[in-house]
Amino acid sequence: MDSKETNSIKSNLHPRNKNRDRYDLKALVKINPELTSFVKPNKYGNASIDFSNPKAVKNLNKALLNHYYGIKYWDFPDKNLCPPIPGRADYIHYIADLLCEYNFGKIPTGDKITCLDVGVGASCIYPIIGVIEYGWNFIGSDINSKSIDTSQNIITSNSILQGKINLRIQENPKDIFYGILTHNDIIDSTLCNPPFHASIKEAQKGTLRKVQNLSGKKVTNPQLNFSGIYDELICDGGESKFIATMVRESKKFSKNCYWFTTLVSKQSNLKKIYKILDKYEAIEVKIIPMGTSNKSTRIVAWTFLNKSEQKHWKLNRWKIKKEKN
Numbered sequence: 001m002d003s004k005e006t007n008s009i010k011s012n013l014h015p016r017n018k019n020r021d022r023y024d025l026k027a028l029v030k031i032n033p034e035l036t037s038f039v040k041p042n043k044y045g046n047a048s049i050d051f052s053n054p055k056a057v058k059n060l061n062k063a064l065l066n067h068y069y070g071i072k073y074w075d076f077p078d079k080n081l082c083p084p085i086p087g088r089a090d091y092i093h094y095i096a097d098l099l100c101e102y103n104f105g106k107i108p109t110g111d112k113i114t115c116l117d118v119g120v121g122a123s124c125i126y127p128i129i130g131v132i133e134y135g136w137n138f139i140g141s142d143i144n145s146k147s148i149d150t151s152q153n154i155i156t157s158n159s160i161l162q163g164k165i166n167l168r169i170q171e172n173p174k175d176i177f178y179g180i181l182t183h184n185d186i187i188d189s190t191l192c193n194p195p196f197h198a199s200i201k202e203a204q205k206g207t208l209r210k211v212q213n214l215s216g217k218k219v220t221n222p223q224l225n226f227s228g229i230y231d232e233l234i235c236d237g238g239e240s241k242f243i244a245t246m247v248r249e250s251k252k253f254s255k256n257c258y259w260f261t262t263l264v265s266k267q268s269n270l271k272k273i274y275k276i277l278d279k280y281e282a283i284e285v286k287i288i289p290m291g292t293s294n295k296s297t298r299i300v301a302w303t304f305l306n307k308s309e310q311k312h313w314k315l316n317r318w319k320i321k322k323e324k325n
Helices: 004-007 025-031 033-038 054-069 087-099 125-136 144-156 200-215 240-253 266-277 308-319
Strands: 039-040 047-049 114-118 137-142 165-169 185-193 257-264 285-289 296-303
Touching: 025 033, 025 047, 025 137, 033 039, 033 185, 033 266, 039 137, 039 144, 047 054, 054 087, 054 285, 087 125, 087 185, 087 285, 087 296, 137 144, 185 240, 240 257, 240 266, 240 296, 257 266, 257 308, 266 285, 266 296
Parallel strands: 114 137, 114 185, 137 165, 185 257
Antiparallel strands: 039 047, 257 296, 285 296
């Protein structure tokens, strides 16, 4: 493999990520002609798009989901958060690896697995990728009824998603698992990309820094490149408090879920998260590093199941027997 080919591979993405290779913009433009007007030469003279432009990002994502995942319809209001597809796919693949590690080296697939996406948003992105890649079932929760309606429209418009995703509205915005899960629900893994800003001012500051990094220009009044409404970006106490609530509530459903997981954007929050996981007596905690081209993050995963309960779960629920040598 020559240097040119090596540079075309995004080695920091998960090995199973469909977007490890450089985007085939010719194919993507053919899939979504609206993307054409956003394709421009970058500073190296290669065809690219302006990742600081929210409309360019949204049209790129539409093309990616169509071309690589077979999703023909994917639309929502421009004000809603437009997620970066490769990064979201990485989270799903790392959850698959986590389940594989505790399942005799086999990824459990299909209806054997049900995941809960906390904050499914208007894009329904985690359930889409999880259904397409592994055939998993999903519950998607959100505090915003309009986002739930938009995600339901995406599900209804794509036959491959129908019957695989159950959306639930969170009536109390201060709760996460309470009001969503019942004691009859059995969840193999939760996922969450929590709002990590504590205030509008903090969100604007973060946006300014991100847009300047992406565009290489000085910006005074930035527009969110991935958009996002208030509930998707901001919560009282920010990421740290949100995850603390998640851990506290997860204890009530300790035997209903194998792995509780969440993204943690700020490494400085890990110390507080470790402390509260210890307080609520999580039996096992794992940190899974994750990174895209311009950002490093991590997944925190915890379980309240002891070794005997874990063994019972995979033998009786996943029903994959350990192979003999």
